[in-house]
Amino acid sequence: MKTRIFVTLKNGVLDPQGRAIHHALEGLGFDGVSDVRAGRLIELEHEEDVTREQMEAMCEKLLANTVIENYAIEEN
Amino acid sequence: MRAAIIQFPGSNCDRDMAVAIRQITGAETHIVWHADSELPSGLDLIAIPGGFSYGDYLRSGAMAARSPIMKAVITAANRGISVLGVCNGFQILTEAGLLPGALMRNSGIRFVCRNVALRVDNNQSLFTNGYEQGEQIHIPVAHHDGNYFADDATLDRLEGEGRVALRYLEPVNGSARDIAGLLNDAGNVLGMMPHPERMIEPLQGGSDGRRLFEGLIRQIA
Numbered sequence: 001m002k003t004r005i006f007v008t009l010k011n012g013v014l015d016p017q018g019r020a021i022h023h024a025l026e027g028l029g030f031d032g033v034s035d036v037r038a039g040r041l042i043e044l045e046h047e048e049d050v051t052r053e054q055m056e057a058m059c060e061k062l063l064a065n066t067v068i069e070n071y072a073i074e075e076n
Numbered sequence: 077m078r079a080a081i082i083q084f085p086g087s088n089c090d091r092d093m094a095v096a097i098r099q100i101t102g103a104e105t106h107i108v109w110h111a112d113s114e115l116p117s118g119l120d121l122i123a124i125p126g127g128f129s130y131g132d133y134l135r136s137g138a139m140a141a142r143s144p145i146m147k148a149v150i151t152a153a154n155r156g157i158s159v160l161g162v163c164n165g166f167q168i169l170t171e172a173g174l175l176p177g178a179l180m181r182n183s184g185i186r187f188v189c190r191n192v193a194l195r196v197d198n199n200q201s202l203f204t205n206g207y208e209q210g211e212q213i214h215i216p217v218a219h220h221d222g223n224y225f226a227d228d229a230t231l232d233r234l235e236g237e238g239r240v241a242l243r244y245l246e247p248v249n250g251s252a253r254d255i256a257g258l259l260n261d262a263g264n265v266l267g268m269m270p271h272p273e274r275m276i277e278p279l280q281g282g283s284d285g286r287r288l289f290e291g292l293i294r295q296i297a
Contacts (some may be wrong), residue, residue: 013180013225014183014225017181062134
């Protein structure tokens with residue numbers, strides 16, 4: 001089965017990449033976007049018996065840097 | 077003096093670091109591969125060099141910080157052995173939890189590769205005792221992710237404890253409180269974005285990096 005994990009920057013952490021994307025969107029003439037924040041999507045293909053706790057441990061130990069990032073594990 | 081330089085796939089300053097340490101301190105240097113799980117015995121210094129370990133996959137330094145040799149490095153650091161992390165080495169030290177905070181994408185997005193002016197904010201450390209307090213020095217940077225981040229409470233504590241060893245004197249990467257080099261609480265681990273090993277003789281355009289290694293050998297040899 002597959003589970004998707006979303007890693008995003010915490011509120012208050014400046015996102016220069018998101019800002020550059022926002023700027024580029026404006027340059028292409030797309031108005032009305034007030035902010036852009038970029039994150040990362042990680043897809044795990046895994047056995048049924050991998051628990052949510054194990055996935056949280058994966059996020060805490062490697063997939064996210066919790067100093068600057070939040071993570072969200074998609075509900076199946 | 078015995079020094080180990082840790083080499084990851086994608087390290088590119090390992091040889092320069094070994095040469096700088098050997099030439100300036102006379103140390104016996106050992107290049108240690110990331111997949112090894114043991115360090116040479118009797119080490120005085122571990123250097124984690126710059127580069128793009130594991131192609132900067134996931135986050136700069138993230139994969140390297142979980143490689144087999146880093147368990148031994150963390151154990152050695154906790155035993156008081158000196159650890160110097162430069163550039164990607166600084167990123168690896170934060171990812172490994174040996175230093176607080178994180179190094180994020182430069183605020184200007186661009187890779188920055190030039191000489192920068194720095195101020196020595198704490199010359200009482202193992203690594204900075206070769207400089208005067210408040211001295212201005214010039215050492216090159218070459219990085220994409222040098223924008224230091226920690227929350228305000230952590231930054232206040234780090235500054236209060238004198239753990240900011242080096243600060244940028246000019247805009248470089250958006251780093252919080254202009255932090256360029258940071259010590260751990262015991263003072264035996266230094267992470268810094270500028271490359272002292274690239275500034276050790278006049279042929280390189282200056283030798284301000286040399287005194288870091290000279291100061292280090294005075295303290296630990």
